[in-house]
Amino acid sequence: MSGSRERVLGRVRAALEDVPADEPAERVPSRTYARSHGAGPALEVLVDRLEEYRALVHRVRPEELAGQVAAVLERRGARRVVVPSGVPGAWLAETDVERVPDSRQDPRSPGELDAVDGAVTGCAVAVAETGTIVLDGSPDQGRRSVTLIPDHHLCVVRADQVVDAVPEAVRLLEPTRPLTWISGPSATSDIELDRVEGVHGPRTLEVLLVAGNG
Amino acid sequence: MSATFLGMPPFPEAARAAVEDSQLRHNLHKATHTIRDKRGQAVGELDDWAELRSEGAAIKEHTLRHLDRYLEQVEESVQRAGGTVHWASDAAEANAIVTRLVHGTGQSDVVKVKSMATQEIELNRALEQAGITAYETDLAELIVQLGQDLPSHILVPAIHLGRARIREIFLEHMARWGVPAPQGLTDDPRALAEAARVHLRERFLNTRTAISGANFVVADSGTTVVLESEGNGRMCLTLPETLISVVGIEKIVPTFDDLEVFMQLLPRSSTGERMNPYTSMWSGVAPGDGPQEFHLVLLDNGRTDVLADTVGRQALRCIRCSACLNACPVYERTGGHAYGSVYPGPIGAILTPQLQGMSSETDRSLPYASSLCGACYEVCPVAIDIPEVLVHLREQAVEGPGRTGEKAMMAGAEAALSSPAALEAAQRAASAVRGAVPRHLPGAASAWTDTRSVPEIPEESFRRWWKKRGEER
């Protein structure tokens, strides 16, 4: 149907006869809106918003991270967790759960991912005001299915990755990477607008927010 | 098995039945008010909402005015990123392309993410005829598909159904489509969501082809964007080997940075959340991560006709948030089915007649399905002046056949208002019969008097009083 391309483009051009030929096709954005809304100190706001979505959030100091990872996984009773290849070994230094490796070069199948108890990853950026964590498929965040199929997602967010609002986050992201924006666990409001958390994605999102000296 | 909107009655007729359905009225009232209030809160949090809204409108308007250029740029960017771009001038072409692509994968099952574009072209029906089963995975779409029902809302397609009915549908029909509903299923939304999770789990893990729409396609980066809540979208967009996205040509935004506007406007307008749980953004194919084959089908199907109308064009800015449905006092009382189209509510009343033309009585009735109260325009995140377009379409509708009573009434009014003398004569005639007007009037006027008293005709009009007053002075 190669003719369709020309047909559609031809119709579009015919429909736009009223647009002056010299109107610039490049748009200069006005961007009069705010870069951020000053909702408060970013880390506090992020915690507040994530908790509102029923995510579990723990604030930890850098030296406590490995211990907290171990504690979270132990509380969950996790035995096997998938760990993308770029996750620093130090994060899991104090846990003895079985690590299932995954990378683009050595991917686990959906069935294998369905059999693990959780996933441990980092993130690319977090947006305080909307309680959003963005993953960009970097080696410490893994393939998209890694944070989708397991029922528990433990995500490590560093304080320096937290921005106030959406515009700042968009500027930090690399569009060519596969991006996943996560704001709390999966949810639905399809039945009488009653919000139910936990449908097809991980039913539990747990965030370790690393801040403090160190 | 898929239901269709074809052959629906004109709006007033369908609306009458809906208004009389008290259960439906109750469900709709509760749902629309809940979401209306949530939206109000989420929007109220941002003190730059007006600026975001005007920027969103400006971005979309600009893109539409240079759509040819942006379409070519999308094609180039997506192909550079490893995707394949197809062009469909109408529903039949789009359905043929998708069918051919699915056949090419050797699969006879596909999973689907909720998509207005594929509903519009009745893709499921076309696939069914080609021996392909399309499984809807959005909870509400699943409910509608299992119940052989029709969607009645853009965001919450099963808004017309209560939990008890949903439970019945699951118990009755899930088994035929795959994993049955559990014994002892209750009508708790939690239990119903869990039943859907179990029903679809294996399907997600094993189906190798998926079909989606998209909320946005970014011209400069070739990025496709899908916002969702449940994770069914991520499942479909991530796990299969082949992904086919059917996207209307109006979904383009010029730059990736423009998403910073729409990622604020859309979630807050749509679900009333600061952000929806999941958004997926992908550019073509990411080696080793997600589908390794990606097809983008660019769909016209009447959109270029809308584009050609300089007043109606603004309808193509729509980002399908459904805030206008939730705000609309008419939608609140009739629900979506009365609009006889996949696009219900105020946006549907201007989009459907423009996409399909106004050859049927049903399509011609849609621009009148509004009291022109303006609530839709007020909440629209891209400032579509829906009342303006409604009136514009009414001007086209009156050129159509029929409406003899209305035309006579309008001509009569035109004559009576053509001069002060004519108006005064009409007023005298009315005053002459004052006191003799029955409580219930026959014919067309009964539409008023069946439920409302008629105002008493005064002894003298204002202008007569004014004249007498001048003479007395």
Added chain:
Amino acid sequence: MRIALFITCVNDTLFPDTGRAVVELLERLGHEVVFPQGQTCCGQMHYNTGYRRPATKLAVRFVQTFDGADAVVVPSASCAAMIREHYPRLGRSGSRLSRKVAALAPRVYDLTELLVDVLGVTDVDAYYPHRVAYHPTCHGLRMLGLGDRPYRLLRAVRGLDLVEVGRPEECCGFGGTFALKNSDVSTAMGADKARQAVDTGAEVLCMVDNSCLMHVGGILQRQRSGVRVAHIAEILARTETSEAAVSPTTEEADR
């Protein structure tokens, strides 16, 4: 100030008391009211139903009739909105009509705008010892943006106990020919608004538009609710003297 009154066809024909109240009120405030004889109708019904040609003819008549007026007062928010918001769309750009509209439209005011913005008055020295429920009509609320003007005027009325009708942003369901073409939906909307008005416990339901009042009032009367309706002008025109002259049971007929 010399103020030209555009009475509107509905008020002229069915609700002359509203026009008389406007005249009484403005004269009491020391202004001169004139009534240009050539006026008929703003064309809203034709325009909103899709009959653009007759609407345009009526717009031409309006601008001719009121050409040169310092201020035009319209005791109907939707007719004022028709003139201010829709007239600019009727004439082709550069046409005689669009030039006239551009010059005249900014001087066309709803009654509450004229009082508050132009005449700078919120206390019009009125007396109305009743519980009044106010509902802002859609065109007043969204197209003209009347905001708190009607409330400020009503709050300044002596003896008046002001209450707001529930869900004030929700349309009453009149909508011009919508009330006939989709009478089932229109009535459902109107019945909800009527119930909200009754729920306030008010004696009188007040709006800035008689057409919306005719619709909700028609339902209230059919339901024998006991709630009466009044255009805001009729409340603002009332004083101790005129109030005493009217017995509460015989004042404004229900619409």
